[in-house]
Amino acid sequence: MSAESRCKVERNAERYDLTAPSTHDSVDDYLLSRWLGHDDRAAEGYRSLTEWFNKRLLRASYDANGRETLATQLDADHAILTGDDDLERAELIDVLAAAGIDGETLRDDMISWGTMRNHLNDCLGREKGTPEARTDWERESVRIARDRTADRVREALGALASKDDLVGGEAATVEVQVQLTCGECPRRVPLDTALDRGYVCAEHHDRVPSEGTP
Secondary structure, eight states, X not given: XXXXXXXXXXHHHHHTTOOOOTTSSSHHHHHHHHHHTOTTOOOOOHHHHHHHHHHHHHHHHHHXXXXXXXXXXXXXXXXXXXXXXXXXXXXXXXXXXXXXXXXXXXXXXXXXXXXXXXXXXXXXXXXXXXXXSSOOHHHHHHXXXXXXXXXXXXXXXXXXXXXXXXXXXXXXXXXXXXEEEOXXXXXXXXXXXXXXXXXXXXXXXXXXXXXXXX
């Protein structure tokens, strides 16, 4: 397939040599996994996948030119390049130019959520089933946040391992747990446990379900 006949996602994934986390075989495999909610993930939308792709593109360009790739730096630069503040964007493009990075080209190579939608639906030929009327969005939001945190930690571990600062970091298993602390006492409990039983602290919450409550 010629470069002209491929979509922007495919062209730029190859151009920037983008890779997925080590748990997946390819960028497309990873995008589909997140979109469809595989691997115990909550299904995600086009916008969050678009943001991931564009930040991956930023990271690849920065790595190639020796610019800092901490998550906070990528988040800030991505927000500026995709935002509406022309002055702030022009200043960043000047900073990038000094590092040997063509910021205008980088911005042009970023994709829109519509492009991501077309890639998943048309290029990859996949469809997402209609969600049930009732959605458990609160729990899904927590799970998405944990998945993203784990992905960032894995990326950081891989970078540390490549610098010989953490031997074996690239192969380590990352587990993210959310701990809740009672607002009235130091009692701590894992979020999953609190959700299962319906309360954080039995001593300081007066609406604790009784043992007979289903």
